[in-house]
Structures are given as C-alpha cells and as structure tokens.
Amino acid sequence: MQEAELVTPGEVLGRAAELKAGKGAYVAPHNKTIYASLTGLRRIIPPPTDSADQRPTVEVTGHKAHGPVPEPGSVVIARITKVMARTASADIMCVGPKSVRENFTGIIRQQDVRATEIDKVDMHLSFHPGDMVRAVVVSIMLEVSLLLFVCVK
Template identity: 40%
Template structure:
C-alpha cells in the first residue's frame, strides 16, 4: 500500500492507464483514470509478476471517506423540517437521524393521532406544526414506500425551532405555545420540552 493519502472528489483525474490499473471507485476515459466517488486516493502495489513475464501495474483506487450512512430505523430520534401540513398529517423532510446527518433525502409523516399521548381527539394540526418548523420526533414505523411514520408523543419531542408570521425566531413559553420576543405574538405549537 502507498502512504499517499489525498482526498479526491468525483471527476478528479488520478493517473494514466499506462501506469496504473483502474480499481474500485474509479473509471477510465481516454486513457485517464478518474475518481467516481468522494474519498481517499490509494495505490496498491502489485505483489507479483504475471506468468507472461510482464510486470503488473499498481492498482489505483478510491476508498470511501465515511461509509456510515444515517438511515432511520424504528426507535431512532430524528430532526426534520415540516414541509407541508393538512388536517390529518404533517410531511417532514428528515435531516438528521440520532446525531448523524442524512446522506439521502428521507421523508416522514406525523399523523394527527401521533402528535400527543393524551387527548388525541382534540389535537389540531394547525395548532401543532407549521411549514418551516424544525421538529424532533421518533420513528415509530417504517410506514409506506415513501415515508416513515413519526411521533412527537414524548415530552422531549415536538417543535424545537419556529419562525413567527413576522419572520422572527420564536421561543417556547409552554408545551403548546411559542412567542415572538419582538412582537410578543403568541402562536400555538406542540413544543419540545423547553430547556430550563
């Protein structure tokens, strides 16, 4: 193995096909070897000569930097942005799973019955979330082909960041209200447990 350790991006020219064999994470075009993934450029020296007395060329490859991908599973805590709401559910773009950022776009749904643990029949979506809110929730089911089912029934789950209609950042003043500190306007939300 070579001691060379250079971070490369997709499309970066790595070497000539006359000097190296193309390995994993690379592709060849017009006699040049290019990186096909983000990672570290590596060179593996040939171990032995081939049977036809020609010397085998070293292999040039790219090793992925971080192979850990954040994928939601049942019981994971997510951080997501509310994209849209209707009277029965809120659509959420999942940004983080536990403490790892997502590499792909995952969608989640918080159904109206999964917002609060008690008085579920009194919950109204418009009084819980608004588009643009950042929420903390738990994955409760793998859902359908498009979305994970999420719940905010625990005290620590709910809206963690919201903007008022005036465009200012709001602060939670109770478990179901947030206030704009500039205009003093109060809006309804299902707040995550405020840190005291």
Template identity: 35%
Template sequence: MKTRLSLLENMSPMKLCVPGERLCSTEDCIPGTGTYLRHGYIFASLAGYVLRKNEGEELPVISVVRETEAQLLPDVGAIVTCKVTSINPRFAKVHILYVGSTPLKDRFRGTIRREDVRATEKDKVETYKSFRPGDIVLAKVISLGDVQSNYLLTTAENELGVVVAHSEAGAQMVPISWCEMQCPRTHAKEFRKVARVQPEYLQA
C-alpha cells in the same frame, strides 16, 4: 452527544457481503450499484454492505456500498430531527435531516399523523396548531412506513415536538409553554406542539 458508534449499535445490523455472493432473485429486487445480474439472480460485485431502498418503483433497489459510503438509516425507536414541509388536517409531512446527531446524506420522507402528535386528548389535536411548514421538529420513528418510503413518526413524548420555529415576522420564536411560542419582535403568540429538549439532542 451520542456518537456515530453508539447510534449504529442501536440499529439493526446491515448485512456484509463479498464479491460474487448471491443476494436475491430479480423477482424480489431491482439491481443497483455494486451488483450484477446472472441467470435471474442479483450478485454482489464488491465487498461491502447490502442496502435495500424503495425509490418509487414496485420493487426495492438492492445495492452494495463500501463501509465509508454506508450511511445511518432511520430505524424504529430512533430519535430524528426533521423539517416540516406541508400540513393538512390529518397529518404533517416532513423531511428527516438527522438521526440522533448524525446528518443524513439522502433525504428521507416522514409523516406525523394527527393521532401521533401528543399522548393525551388525541381527538382534540389540530395539526395546524401543532406544526407549520419550515418548523424543525424532534420526533421518534414508530414505523418504517409503506412502499412510498414514508416513515411514520411521533411527537407524543414531552421531549419531542417543535424545537425551532419562525414567526410570520421572520424571527425565531421562544417557547412560553408546551403548546405556545412567542415572537420576540412582535410578541405575537402562535400555537405549537413544543418539545422539552434534552441536552443530548441539541445540534451544535
């Protein structure tokens, strides 16, 4: 299983700062924890990592956190585990729970668009035949998204897709093909974009 260190090595490094260091102008960011304002600029009030995060405001919030508080962030190319919250004909909305095998402290939102569900016959994809609310999905980050902080995700690779799903009867379903799962209790079949899970992505 991937370690936190190897995951961090695959990410863009976070900027380190020292107390009193000027971070940016108030025209670019809103000051957050670990910062202070002076003459229209935001400065670091402690030594640590500089984090920028969109929180629904027009400008991102800039904060400084100590090393023990710095958390792993989803980055382009990262494999993430997420939970489907809603679906419509154009996309599925998810909450990202893990980056690799590392759980996230904060909740990050993601979107899997219809054209990013699988690699072939994209025009024939039907979202409700690929995911259902409550499904646990393995996906890859393809874009850091927009001002609403929605990450764009894909499940086009064979190893990506639904890894845990429950039937209408409440039982955890068993994959029977790349596009179907079956309820062990009722034997009813349901469509899903099923992942061929690799051992290193299995959560303990």
C-alpha cells in the same frame, strides 16, 4: 463468518428468535422479523463464546459510503414541509447526531402528536412549514418510502 449476500431495504434477514439485529438491520415489533434498513451485504456474525445470548448477529454493511438510515426507535430531527388536517409531512435532516445524506420523508399523524385528547389536536396550530421537530421513528412503510414518527420533547 458466513459469505456475504447482497440485500436491499425491506428484505427479510431472519427471525428475532434465531438472530439478533445488528448494524443496518431492525426488528419489526409486530411480527418479530428482522429486516434490512439499507442496501448492502448481509453477514451473519457468530456470538462471542462468553456471551449469555448465543444467537448470531445479522448485519448489513453498505456497499458504498452512506449516511445514517432511520429505523424504528431512531431519534430524528426533521423540517415540516406540509401540514394537512390529520397529518404533517417532514424531511428528515438528522438521525441521532448525524446528518442524513439521502432524502427521507416522514409523516406525523394527528393521533401521534400527544397521548390524550387526540381528537382535539389541530395540526395547523401544532405545526407550520419550516418548523423543526425532534421525533422518534415509530415504523417504516417501505412500499411508499415514508416513516411514521412521534414528536418528543
């Protein structure tokens, strides 16, 4: 194992062609780059000798106790806080089965509410402040600390 290096969310950890994303890391589908999803120590773990995939795993281990962190593909439970014409804002309460300790805000876009007749979606009829939704994280916009997610049944 290699010496640990301190990283913060959004830092590039490597390329998916050369490394596998482990805990605290995710692969951005648009550029196949691996990013840190939390602040902590970056470690490269060699693959098991009997593994078919011989790429090392990069992971980030939090330097302090922290709760789960949403990343693309995570299923979240969120409470709607504000509804606008084309978006709804929500506070994320749980990532998978675990409640979050930090504040994460998400945005549900009109075009992500359903697959067909997107232009007919009325956000004010679909959501109300206080509604609880189950959603999948689509992407993370680190510069504004917002998550985009799609509601799921």
